[in-house]
Amino acid sequence: MRKIKVKAYSTSANLGPGYDILALAHNAFADELVMEIDKIHAGNRIRIIGNNVPPEAKKNSAGLPLIKLFNEFDIRESVTIHITKNIPVGSGLGSSGSSAAASIAAANELFSLSLSRDEMIRFAMEGECASSGTPHADNVAASIYGYVVSVNSVNPPRAYNIKTEMDLRFMSIIPDVHIPEKTKLARSMVPFSITMESGIRNSRNLASLISGFASGKRDLIRDGMDDGIVERSRLSLFPYYTSIKANVMKKNAVGVCVSGAGPTILILYDNETDLHGIEDKIDQIMRSAGITYRRSYSTLSGGMEIE
Amino acid sequence: MRKIKVKAYSTSANLGPGYDILALAHNAFADELVMEIDKIHAGNRIRIIGNNVPPEAKKNSAGLPLIKLFNEFDIRESVTIHITKNIPVGSGLGSSGSSAAASIAAANELFSLSLSRDEMIRFAMEGECASSGTPHADNVAASIYGYVVSVNSVNPPRAYNIKTEMDLRFMSIIPDVHIPEKTKLARSMVPFSITMESGIRNSRNLASLISGFASGKRDLIRDGMDDGIVERSRLSLFPYYTSIKANVMKKNAVGVCVSGAGPTILILYDNETDLHGIEDKIDQIMRSAGITYRRSYSTLSGGMEIE
Numbered sequence: 180m181r182k183i184k185v186k187a188y189s190t191s192a193n194l195g196p197g198y199d200i201l202a203l204a205h206n207a208f209a210d211e212l213v214m215e216i217d218k219i220h221a222g223n224r225i226r227i228i229g230n231n232v233p234p235e236a237k238k239n240s241a242g243l244p245l246i247k248l249f250n251e252f253d254i255r256e257s258v259t260i261h262i263t264k265n266i267p268v269g270s271g272l273g274s275s276g277s278s279a280a281a282s283i284a285a286a287n288e289l290f291s292l293s294l295s296r297d298e299m300i301r302f303a304m305e306g307e308c309a310s311s312g313t314p315h316a317d318n319v320a321a322s323i324y325g326y327v328v329s330v331n332s333v334n335p336p337r338a339y340n341i342k343t344e345m346d347l348r349f350m351s352i353i354p355d356v357h358i359p360e361k362t363k364l365a366r367s368m369v370p371f372s373i374t375m376e377s378g379i380r381n382s383r384n385l386a387s388l389i390s391g392f393a394s395g396k397r398d399l400i401r402d403g404m405d406d407g408i409v410e411r412s413r414l415s416l417f418p419y420y421t422s423i424k425a426n427v428m429k430k431n432a433v434g435v436c437v438s439g440a441g442p443t444i445l446i447l448y449d450n451e452t453d454l455h456g457i458e459d460k461i462d463q464i465m466r467s468a469g470i471t472y473r474r475s476y477s478t479l480s481g482g483m484e485i486e
Numbered sequence: 487m488r489k490i491k492v493k494a495y496s497t498s499a500n501l502g503p504g505y506d507i508l509a510l511a512h513n514a515f516a517d518e519l520v521m522e523i524d525k526i527h528a529g530n531r532i533r534i535i536g537n538n539v540p541p542e543a544k545k546n547s548a549g550l551p552l553i554k555l556f557n558e559f560d561i562r563e564s565v566t567i568h569i570t571k572n573i574p575v576g577s578g579l580g581s582s583g584s585s586a587a588a589s590i591a592a593a594n595e596l597f598s599l600s601l602s603r604d605e606m607i608r609f610a611m612e613g614e615c616a617s618s619g620t621p622h623a624d625n626v627a628a629s630i631y632g633y634v635v636s637v638n639s640v641n642p643p644r645a646y647n648i649k650t651e652m653d654l655r656f657m658s659i660i661p662d663v664h665i666p667e668k669t670k671l672a673r674s675m676v677p678f679s680i681t682m683e684s685g686i687r688n689s690r691n692l693a694s695l696i697s698g699f700a701s702g703k704r705d706l707i708r709d710g711m712d713d714g715i716v717e718r719s720r721l722s723l724f725p726y727y728t729s730i731k732a733n734v735m736k737k738n739a740v741g742v743c744v745s746g747a748g749p750t751i752l753i754l755y756d757n758e759t760d761l762h763g764i765e766d767k768i769d770q771i772m773r774s775a776g777i778t779y780r781r782s783y784s785t786l787s788g789g790m791e792i793e
Binding site for chain 1: 507636646678696697701
């Protein structure tokens with residue numbers, strides 16, 4: 180019987196001023212998903228087997244988009260999905276988005292649907308509802324496209340890669356913190372309206388960040404990866420962030436941001452960065468905040484890998 | 487006696503979603519400015535001679551930044567400035583910015599001040615006060631840097647070029663319309679606050695526009711050169727714009743925007759654009775609006791040329 184195996188990487192959305200726009204994929208972690216047709220059970224049944232995932236399809240990031248896809252393409256067969264979850268759940272590293280993207284990519288292959296990447300985003304976005312209540316496209320776009328992506332439109336979804344020649348390297352600071360209904364909460368903290376002035380300031384940063392990726396100029400990324408709206412509105416969720424950011428930039432990181440809705444902090448670094456200085460400083464900050472954490476090192480990764 | 491001659495090109499600011507951020511320089515028009523030391527009159531006197539320019543230094547875009555520069559560098563000599571104004575005044579093509587930039591560049595050369603481009607922006611911005619009451623950096627940044635520029639910060643001014651390999655071509659539609667105190671009025675129409683949602687939509691467009699320039703993908707520019715905040719708030723000033731925009735995009739232009747605070751409309755086109763179709767359509771639209779206008783064709787230009 181035919182089995183499709185998909186590997187989908189961890190992702191970080193927002194990147195400072197790019198709320199609901201920018202994201203990137205990194206090889207810090209990767210989920211693996213195997214999908215096969217279930218010949219025994221008739222009638223589009225979706226069976227999900229895995230560690231640390233809700234077994235009910237409707238409540239599962241991999242299951243919900245599949246229900247939508249099965250309905251739209253009138254697929255009557257049943258499938259079994261085995262998920263090996265390696266991306267930490269609820270950490271802001273795109274765990275739910277990766278499962279959703281992997282599930283749609285596997286079905287696309289298994290049923291020869293020839294979906295475009297943007298069509299895959301449309302279905303995979305539904306998976307984000309399962310975990311956060313709101314469909315948002317940035318993490319799934321990064322899972323599907325790989326590298327640095329920008330979401331141009333959500334309805335219909337349209338994304339594209341921002342090409343960069345930079346050897347981007349990342350340190351993820353993953354606190355052992357569980358915030359219930361985190362993404363829903365974090366999204367509710369974003370202000371409904373902003374002043375034009377702060378909008379222009381953030382847009383300047385966004386322009387600088389994108390130009391930095393495209394041109395390979397680290398100073399433009401340093402200037403640009405700074406957010407005065409969304410990150411600021413959520414500071415109470417990540418009390419350690421302000422101090423980490425100030426210290427990390429002093430030690431010449433390329434940039435630092437909250438990864439998605441947090442609590443993970445993503446640090447961009449290169450050869451000019453005092454990496455050990457940063458590690459020591461973060462140890463200090465987190466110890467005095469009484470929060471345990473782990474570090475993960477990664478580089479940019481491509482999109483999903485399909486076997 | 488030493489004479490410095492500077493040629494400064496016309497510019498278009500905003501480019502849709504890049505209000506107070508993006509601008510570009512084109513060779514549609516160029517002002518020429520000649521500056522020489524006036525040995526006869528002592529005591530930092532600034533004499534301005536030219537067609538269609540206010541002779542009083544304080545009220546003149548070339549004079550005002552020079553007063554600031556003379557004060558700051560304690561320059562005691564007098565100068566005579568001859569301005570040949572070719573950029574139409576009050577048209578949204580950066581006429582005042584070009585004079586200001588040319589004046590500062592000439593003084594930089596004449597008095598060997600070794601100003602950086604960003605320092606030149608700082609002084610030249612003052613010239614914008616003479617014509618609009620507000621210092622803004624976008625047009626002077628384009629005059630000084632040339633090509634496509636992004637303003638990263640206004641205080642202190644910091645700008646950079648967005649590199650593009652595209653063979654960008656422009657049609658300027660310059661209506662014979664005079665709006666008194668136009669820039670001041672147009673700036674007062676911009677809303678004080680915006681919804682986060684419309685901010686995100688505009689930021690998506692800005693991201694797409696910049697990525698389009700950087701990658702040479704015309705579709706990203708087509709998607710991105712669309713503004714739902716600033717252009718929309720000023721529509722009553724340019725009643726012909728909505729119809730021009732819709733028709734020009736239908737005929738496959740790369741993009742269309744209001745040039746700065748208008749009334750000029752800037753159209754980006756390439757080989758895929760139905761240029762004659764656009765010309766005919768605009769003739770029709772402007773005729774039925776009862777507005778005479780002229781067209782000008784140009785390409786991207788560099789920064790100032792100094793002899």
